[in-house]
Amino acid sequence: MTDSKETARETEGEIELDILGQVCPACLLVVLQTINDHRAELKSGKTRLVIKTDHRDSTRTIPESAGKMGYDAAVKKKGNHYEIIIGKG
Amino acid sequence: MKSSSAKDKPASASSPQPSTKAEQHPTREEEIRQLREENTRYARYIREKTNQLLQVMGTQSLKPEEFDDRELLSLDPIGIIAGAFEQVLEHLNDTIAELSEARDELQAIFDATGVGISIIDRDFCIVKCNEKQRELLVDSSIEEVAGRYCYNVYCNRDNPGLDCPALESFATGRPVTVREVKKKDKYFQVISTPFAIDAEGEVTRVIEVAMDITDKRLAELEQERQRGYYLTEKLKFATVIESLSEGLLVTDASNRIVSANTAAGKITGQDQQQMLGADLFSLLPVAANQLGGKDLQQGENVEHLEITHAGSGGDRILAINAVLLKDSETTPIGRVLTIRDITEEKQRREALFRAEKLAAVGQLSAGLAHELNTPLGSILGYARLLLRQDNFTDQQRDRLNLIAQQAKKSSAIIQGLLNFARVSSTTTKAGEAGCYPGRVIAEANKVLAAEFEQRGITVNTRLDADEAVAIDAKQLEQVIVNMLLNSMQAMKATGGTITITTDVRGNRLQLSITDDGPGIPQEVQSRIFDPFFTTKEVGEGTGLGLSICSGIINEFGGAIDVYSEEGRGTTFTITLPLEKKS
Numbered sequence: 001m002t003d004s005k006e007t008a009r010e011t012e013g014e015i016e017l018d019i020l021g022q023v024c025p026a027c028l029l030v031v032l033q034t035i036n037d038h039r040a041e042l043k044s045g046k047t048r049l050v051i052k053t054d055h056r057d058s059t060r061t062i063p064e065s066a067g068k069m070g071y072d073a074a075v076k077k078k079g080n081h082y083e084i085i086i087g088k089g
Numbered sequence: 090m091k092s093s094s095a096k097d098k099p100a101s102a103s104s105p106q107p108s109t110k111a112e113q114h115p116t117r118e119e120e121i122r123q124l125r126e127e128n129t130r131y132a133r134y135i136r137e138k139t140n141q142l143l144q145v146m147g148t149q150s151l152k153p154e155e156f157d158d159r160e161l162l163s164l165d166p167i168g169i170i171a172g173a174f175e176q177v178l179e180h181l182n183d184t185i186a187e188l189s190e191a192r193d194e195l196q197a198i199f200d201a202t203g204v205g206i207s208i209i210d211r212d213f214c215i216v217k218c219n220e221k222q223r224e225l226l227v228d229s230s231i232e233e234v235a236g237r238y239c240y241n242v243y244c245n246r247d248n249p250g251l252d253c254p255a256l257e258s259f260a261t262g263r264p265v266t267v268r269e270v271k272k273k274d275k276y277f278q279v280i281s282t283p284f285a286i287d288a289e290g291e292v293t294r295v296i297e298v299a300m301d302i303t304d305k306r307l308a309e310l311e312q313e314r315q316r317g318y319y320l321t322e323k324l325k326f327a328t329v330i331e332s333l334s335e336g337l338l339v340t341d342a343s344n345r346i347v348s349a350n351t352a353a354g355k356i357t358g359q360d361q362q363q364m365l366g367a368d369l370f371s372l373l374p375v376a377a378n379q380l381g382g383k384d385l386q387q388g389e390n391v392e393h394l395e396i397t398h399a400g401s402g403g404d405r406i407l408a409i410n411a412v413l414l415k416d417s418e419t420t421p422i423g424r425v426l427t428i429r430d431i432t433e434e435k436q437r438r439e440a441l442f443r444a445e446k447l448a449a450v451g452q453l454s455a456g457l458a459h460e461l462n463t464p465l466g467s468i469l470g471y472a473r474l475l476l477r478q479d480n481f482t483d484q485q486r487d488r489l490n491l492i493a494q495q496a497k498k499s500s501a502i503i504q505g506l507l508n509f510a511r512v513s514s515t516t517t518k519a520g521e522a523g524c525y526p527g528r529v530i531a532e533a534n535k536v537l538a539a540e541f542e543q544r545g546i547t548v549n550t551r552l553d554a555d556e557a558v559a560i561d562a563k564q565l566e567q568v569i570v571n572m573l574l575n576s577m578q579a580m581k582a583t584g585g586t587i588t589i590t591t592d593v594r595g596n597r598l599q600l601s602i603t604d605d606g607p608g609i610p611q612e613v614q615s616r617i618f619d620p621f622f623t624t625k626e627v628g629e630g631t632g633l634g635l636s637i638c639s640g641i642i643n644e645f646g647g648a649i650d651v652y653s654e655e656g657r658g659t660t661f662t663i664t665l666p667l668e669k670k671s
Binding site: 026028033035060 | 146148151164170176183184
């Protein structure tokens with residue numbers, strides 16, 4: 001595994017997941033785990049998951065997987081990294 | 090999941106217990122080594138399964154450098170993916186429930202909609218149709234329509250016609266609308282839309298929607314019928330307007346001509362098309378004040394307004410009726426003008442009035458002359474008797490001469506009156522056969538030749554026609570002599586030229602006598618044919634000459650006209666009917 005470690009920070013209504021430096025499929029596994037852990041809040045629409053990643057493939061795999069699981073996903077380019085937002089519209 | 094089935098597991102993992110005799114008493118080191126190997130096999134198995142699951146999730150396989158076995162095991166990837174799959178499954182179930190609900194809703198719409206819907210396959214077989222479609226296009230005798238040919242059921246045909254919308258949709262892949270399919274005494278609009286497309290891009294099913302447009306179509310047909318009726322009526326109305334001998338003009342609120350018939354153009358001397366859009370009062374400036382001016386609000390209906398209009402062929406007298414056009418709130422929005430050219434009518438009326446006046450004067454004159462003739466004869470007779478006596482002084486004799494002279498003059502006036510009365514009141518006499526104007530003119534010239542010579546007057550005669558006219562020759566001579574005398578007297582002592590011409594126009598002869606005398610003032614031209622009207626010095630003329638001439642010529646169905654310009658001369662034109670050839 002790379003040296004980078006994910007960090008998750010929870011504030012009210014938002015979980016921020018920083019996976020900068022990580023590549024697929026580790027990224028996806030980490031994201032899926034976070035979604036599993038916060039399934040109820042995310043499904044209810046009260047909380048959204050904001051992922052910071054600099055791995056381009058993740059901007060495809062994460063929204064696709066989230067979509068299959070019934071979540072809405074949006075990708076934004078933020079400087080040198082991407083921000084993927086997952087939640088319920 | 091397949092990944093959890095027993096046959097996919099590594100052989101060692103499915104039976105981890107030792108089974109051989111050599112393995113029954115392993116050393117501790119051996120045992121540790123075996124456990125490590127088993128751990129490695131388990132880790133490999135988990136890695137393989139995880140990779141399989143990751144592929145299902147659409148991402149790449151785990152790289153050995155990314156997670157070592159311990160990290161992989163501690164992460165519990167299968168547990169994570171299983172949790173994700175659980176959510177995928179839950180989402181799929183939700184979606185299926187939503188789709189099922191949507192399908193039920195669609196079915197309800199399909200059944201309850203006000204339009205007929207049917208789904209047709211590529212063989213033109215009906216896959217499905219709703220109740221409305223059945224009600225609109227299916228004969229009640231047909232129980233089941235599914236599987237039957239649409240052209241058979243809906244159109245009563247043996248094959249799809251060229252106008253079949255489904256045929257075109259299958260061929261082009263585009264929606265097609267067919268307007269006006271008629272069945273069961275109703276009109277339909279049918280729209281065919283491609284519904285399913287196969288892997289080759291071919292349309293395999295179309296959805297056909299039939300809408301009942303009977304009310305709309307009947308309304309359209311009624312509208313068309315009414316439009317036809319109004320167009321026919323409009324045409325009739327236009328023909329009636331065009332056929333009017335009276336001119337008809339319609340103007341808008343700003344006095345612009347919006348409609349004009351042919352007669353209006355003819356009467357006003359304008360081009361009919363160019364009149365459209367023109368200002369009414371530019372066309373008929375004289376009528377502006379009498380019609381209430383340009384402000385339509387001040388306008389009023391006018392009947393028989395007589396105006397003199399300067400047309401291209403000279404002044405014409407027009408009679409105008411004007412009616413205001415009003416809208417439903419009685420606000421004036423224009424005018425309708427009917428125009429009649431009454432020039433000839435007025436001339437005829439004036440001629441009749443003159444003739445009646447002449448007849449009245451004639452009757453009066455006859456009575457007066459008859460009553461005065463006898464006493465005048467006595468005065469003259471006795472004056473002459475007295476003059477034969479020689480016992481009068483010279484002064485007395487002069488006075489008697491004056492009495493005789495004045496009585497004679499009075500007698501001449503009375504004779505003129507009797508002549509006038511005769512032509513005005515007697516019935517027309519047929520002219521003697523063979524009255525040739527050339528001969529009559531020559532006779533008249535002979536009578537006056539000495540006078541002409543004495544006054545230095547030249548008479549030119551140019552006879553372009555000398556056909557017999559229907560008049561008494563002696564009376565025509567009287568008229569010509571009278572005319573020549575008038576011309577001669579008008580020229581006084583200055584001399585001049587008199588020109589006599591004849592010409593034939595149709596069945597009439599035109600005889601003109603033109604002098605180059607001083608002419609007749611415009612203001613008296615209309616009165617010169619009136620009895621007792623004279624421009625001569627008192628005592629020089631009775632004012633009966635032209636009246637008598639006019640009477641004679643009218644009596645024989647002719648006419649006398651005068652044209653005169655002051656300082657340039659006068660032309661009298663006598664028009665007489667030609668003698669009928671037997």
